[in-house]
Amino acid sequence: MSVSDELTSIQRCLDDLCRSVGRLEQQMGSGGLDIRRVRADADHLRESVALLREAAAAPAAARRPDLVTIPDTPYDTTLWTDSDDEGLGARGRHAP
Numbered sequence: 001m002s003v004s005d006e007l008t009s010i011q012r013c014l015d016d017l018c019r020s021v022g023r024l025e026q027q028m029g030s031g032g033l034d035i036r037r038v039r040a041d042a043d044h045l046r047e048s049v050a051l052l053r054e055a056a057a058a059p060a061a062a063r064r065p066d067l068v069t070i071p072d073t074p075y076d077t078t079l080w081t082d083s084d085d086e087g088l089g090a091r092g093r094h095a096p
Helices: 003-028 033-057
Strands: none
Touching: 003 033
16 A cells, blocks of 8 residues: 555544544533543644655655765864863963
8 A cells, every 4th residue: 555545544433533532422421531642642633644645745765864974074163262171271361
């Protein structure tokens, strides 16, 4: 099965689950902690499948970020003339 077919199958199962949870809510009442937790979990699954569907629809090139090449040449030391040496304090200052 393709990814689209799998996602469609999952969506059908989730629709069935949500209908069943709705019927349970009618029978048991929607105020209990357990049924609210089941409803929240079912809603969370629905949102997660929607995110998966969006990710599957995105082109493959858009999923992978571009790599940034970092040169091996040393950095210009003048970039750090106004900074402190880590753990050593500022240049020209002495401990009391």
